[in-house]
Amino acid sequence: MGEETLTFSNGQARRFLLYRQGLLGAHRFEGKAGIMDFIHQAGSIQFDPIDVCGRNPDLVLQSRVKGYHKQMLETLLYEERALIDYFDKELCIFPVEDWPHFERTRQWHREYVHSHEEIHGALDGVLRAVEERGPLSSKDLTMHEKVNWYWGPTRLSRATLEHLYFQGDLAIHHKRGTAKHYDLIDRCVPWAILAQSDPHEHLIDYQKWLVLRRIGAVGLLWNRASPAWLGLGDFKTERRKQAFEQLLEEGKILPVKVAGLRDTLYCLSEDRALAAFIMQDPPLEPRCELIAPLDNLIWDRALLEALFAFEYTWEIYAPAAKRRYGYYVLPLLYGDRFVGRVESVFDRKTQKLQLKNIWYQESVVQDTALQSAIDGCLARFEAFHQADASQGL
Numbered sequence: 001m002g003e004e005t006l007t008f009s010n011g012q013a014r015r016f017l018l019y020r021q022g023l024l025g026a027h028r029f030e031g032k033a034g035i036m037d038f039i040h041q042a043g044s045i046q047f048d049p050i051d052v053c054g055r056n057p058d059l060v061l062q063s064r065v066k067g068y069h070k071q072m073l074e075t076l077l078y079e080e081r082a083l084i085d086y087f088d089k090e091l092c093i094f095p096v097e098d099w100p101h102f103e104r105t106r107q108w109h110r111e112y113v114h115s116h117e118e119i120h121g122a123l124d125g126v127l128r129a130v131e132e133r134g135p136l137s138s139k140d141l142t143m144h145e146k147v148n149w150y151w152g153p154t155r156l157s158r159a160t161l162e163h164l165y166f167q168g169d170l171a172i173h174h175k176r177g178t179a180k181h182y183d184l185i186d187r188c189v190p191w192a193i194l195a196q197s198d199p200h201e202h203l204i205d206y207q208k209w210l211v212l213r214r215i216g217a218v219g220l221l222w223n224r225a226s227p228a229w230l231g232l233g234d235f236k237t238e239r240r241k242q243a244f245e246q247l248l249e250e251g252k253i254l255p256v257k258v259a260g261l262r263d264t265l266y267c268l269s270e271d272r273a274l275a276a277f278i279m280q281d282p283p284l285e286p287r288c289e290l291i292a293p294l295d296n297l298i299w300d301r302a303l304l305e306a307l308f309a310f311e312y313t314w315e316i317y318a319p320a321a322k323r324r325y326g327y328y329v330l331p332l333l334y335g336d337r338f339v340g341r342v343e344s345v346f347d348r349k350t351q352k353l354q355l356k357n358i359w360y361q362e363s364v365v366q367d368t369a370l371q372s373a374i375d376g377c378l379a380r381f382e383a384f385h386q387a388d389a390s391q392g393l
Helices: 010-020 032-040 056-062 070-078 096-111 118-135 158-164 203-218 238-247 268-276 303-306 368-384
Strands: 006-009 084-085 091-096 146-149 151-155 172-175 179-184 253-258 265-268 288-290 331-335 337-349 352-360
Touching: 006 010, 006 268, 010 238, 010 253, 032 091, 032 203, 056 070, 056 091, 056 368, 070 091, 070 096, 070 118, 084 096, 084 352, 091 096, 096 158, 096 203, 118 158, 118 179, 118 352, 146 158, 151 158, 158 172, 158 179, 179 303, 203 238, 203 265, 253 268, 265 268, 268 288, 288 368, 331 368, 352 368
Parallel strands: 006 253
Antiparallel strands: 084 091, 146 151, 172 179, 253 265, 288 331, 331 337, 337 352
């Protein structure tokens, strides 16, 4: 692969990933500006509505952004409109200026609709209602008949609003709990952005852009089947190989060999300087952080296991009797290693964060330094929830 191939030890690869992610060393991201800096670097963060001890995007940000609290993200999404909810890997949050890049996704939704007859018949009426009445949720519309939607029978009002959102006519104006309120897209996104055409003339151009985006979201990825490629459409082996070859020829990515790893990994060419810094083995301040179940760092769990010797399965959809750990369990990071898993629940009635269990990796030595780091991590996690910590955990 020539002189451009980078060579890491396993430890250097771990530290490269973690430092780039803002999870190792002193905090590089702080406040609302830090949120924007991280999301610009990552491209997007994944959204999931389940809230046991924080929703996934909040969990991603609390582990990286000093002083983070949930209202910061709400403000950036629904007041300042610097960010937007839409599909990238799956349903994600990304900078609003990236909206034109996903025109192919919107076009696909325009052409493919479950229960198309019922929904197409309702589109104009729902658009008029939103235009005249302002932001609406599905409960604001008297359309109670059920249709066959992506995940099963759903009220026509919800399916129609979601289709209009999927195809780009509506945006999420705000949320109340899990309820989404939709408004016309041109009331939520500046016309200067909406007027831009698709910047990718050919599908391969779009897929190359997404490959760069996903490598940047994780830090290191390989040219093999991966959940990190969700959202790229038809991206089987030959098409993926073509995208990687062209990106290498264009000098936009660099191959990385990691000791003990058979597969070649790839990083962004712009990360050369960071790689050189990490290869000097500088001392980096260890941090102890709880990692979100859909965190960018673990989008590819096979890669996570290969580099960190840490196997993680999100057991939320597994029957209770088949779970090894728990319903909503977060990986626990300390320094450049995953040392265990934590199950915690935020009780909204008592405003307390309940620690249900900690499972340590077999190789972990539970010394005073580790315990002190975990105590500090859990204290910050309480503060993130604005919980009353007077009684402790």
